[in-house]
Amino acid sequence: MVRFADLAETFHLPVVYLMDCPGFMIGLEAEKAATIRHGVPAMAAVNQTTVPWCTIIVRNAFGVAGVVHQPADRYSMRYAWPSAYWGSLPLEGGIEAAYRADIDAADDPQAKLKEIEDRLNKLRSPFRSAEKKSGSRRSSTRARTRSLLCEFVRLAEPIRTPGPATNMTIRP
Secondary structure (H helix, E strand, C coil): CHHHHHHHCCCCCCEEEEECCCCCCHHHHHCCCCHHHHHHHHHHHHHHHCCCCEEEEEEEEEHHHHCCCCCCCCCCCCEEEECEEEEECCCHHHHHHCCCHHHHHHCCHHHHHHHHHHHHHHHHHHHHHHHHHHHHHHHCCCCCHHHHHHHHHHHHHCCCCCCCCCCCCCCC
């Protein structure tokens, strides 16, 4: 990701990012492998770019890694396919931990788990975010993606700046 972001920045190339990022793994093995230590330079590289970004969230966007799908301090275009899900953490595995007391107290723990999953799945729908018009995120169909990317290219072309890359600074 660092090389990709640096290449785009060096040659002033707009970025189209088809995103499926389940996030950084957590836990003892991830800590031993220094997952976040290796991921932070990629996050910094993305945030240091000055080129236009268009992200299409095709599936997952979770956690800290899922947030870095475009530079944080300026406008970029974002779209989401109906297959997209995002949030702080994936629901799978987290529900049992967060709702342990409710599940254990239920007469039918499996039914209670299913009820909670159904309720939370409705909250993470891309259609819900599109209806609220949250930021620049809009829902898009796969068939419409090409026309959206053509629109992005038309908008990005006049704002590209020639010359050497100026924003590539020290990274963590």
